[in-house]
Amino acid sequence: MKIARFHRPDGPTRLGRVDDDQLTDISDLVGTSLRAILPDLTELRPQILAAHGVRHALADVVLEAPIDDPQKYLGIGMNYREHAEEARQAGIPIPTSQLWFNKQVSCIVGPHDPVVKPAISDELDYEIELAVVIGRRCKNVPADRAREVIAGYLVANDVSVRDWLQKRSPTFTLGKSFDTHGPLGPWLTTDDEIADPHGLRMRLTVNGQVRQDATTDDMIYNVFEQIAYLTQVFTLMPGDILATGTPSGIGAPTRTFLQAGDVVRAEIDGLGAIENRIVAEP
Template identity: 40%
Template sequence: MKLVRYGTAGAEWPGLLDDQGRVRDLSGHVDDLSGAALTAAGLARLAALDPATLPLVPGQPQQDLRLGACVAGVGKFIGVGLNYADHAAESGMDVPSEPVLFTKWTSCIAGPDDDVHLPAGSTATDWEVELGIVIGDGGRDIPEDRALDHVAGYCVINDISERDWQIRRGGSWDKGKGFDGFGPVGPWLVTRDEIADPQALRLWLEVDGTMRQDGTTATMVFGVAHLVAYCSRFATLMPGDLITTGTPPGVGMGQKPPVYLRGGQVMRLGIDGLGTQTQRVVG
């Protein structure tokens, strides 16, 4: 299934995509795409529905029908840093021996095509296309060989980062990662059964039509199963929690000289099978 949340910001409704790419309303069956709706049992109930029997939502998604973040009620938004060796190299940092974890504040979550507003005084706002993991059944100390059983599905995430605040303004990554709008999520949550191998997905990002990132999840230092198991050592993972898994090379910080976002530019990014995002940068 491809699950979506549609409507005006802050008042989205749950839905799913039918075979024609149209949105069908799920509000008669779930309040939102959060909590119990994302567990294995909850997703099985949704999968048993016939999309043709669900109300058709007017409009074309990502054209005249706005999509919000594809998951609601996110309790934890966990980031993984330097998880591609070639990205670590372009950042001038060592490849980590264990996953580098940080948090993105949940107030940064936005729809996949919402405008990105540069923070006041920003000089180094950067892009990062990433594979997002949505947790289904929760757990603590999850064994790696069972970790994928705890995944509801996957989505596209742009881990937007203000590098001055992330690196040079006191040493806390969270400050540069959590500005409002710095976490576009979606367009849809693609359930785990539709992705044969999360370590074989192309991901890419362009700015104003110029390709900046073009990589594959095959080159992750730590794969999806390892990350889910590792994160569960430090906190109980809950349905709807997000883990964003790191970015391939090509970020603005890695250009020589560095190139950062400016007002008026447009980012477009995507992952095989998971859809695309388009964001206009507002200065």
């Protein structure tokens, strides 16, 4: 099951079930907040699948970030083997345990919204990531039960401002949290549709040129281990987003950074694609 947040041009935000290139409005059934229904998603599933609301072509609506108001948006650094090696070659030491950082939730934008290149930096980089959405409140979750707390998955581009990430701040938070630097989408694909989140191909292109092409089986710490690690520390809440790491091919090692006018497309098999144009800061 795929659920999107969307609006018609100049209309209010609605929720819809995605079926191929069509979208069925389910807002009269469940409301307009995807985060709010996540704890009840399993029980609501039969009603959502049977819903016969107003239908729209996907091409006629504007997709919004599926979750735009999580309590937490967390990312793990250097969690792909080949990416960790390219980072090491760029002078960044490989961590010996899970390395987590915050992306401030104000960075979140929709799957086709523009991404702003800040005037204060020329080191704007891309990172395709599998994002996990937590479905229910959870604490101290063992890895072998972590899948029970996952609502579903998104495509994420963990946009990074490298000089603020590695040079201007002792933590990753500032370089990861510029406004518009958290495009997500295109919709929530529920966990039951994905046989194995560690066997998904991911591709990122810039202006049609492939920059990243890998599979999620190159993770150092898998999705379930990540959830187990985090929930030793704090409670994860419905709608919390975990960006699970990026593969090799980022721009930093070759200093191939994004420029205004570039179009970045990130796609993960089974989850869809997001595509964002880079624009100069006004």
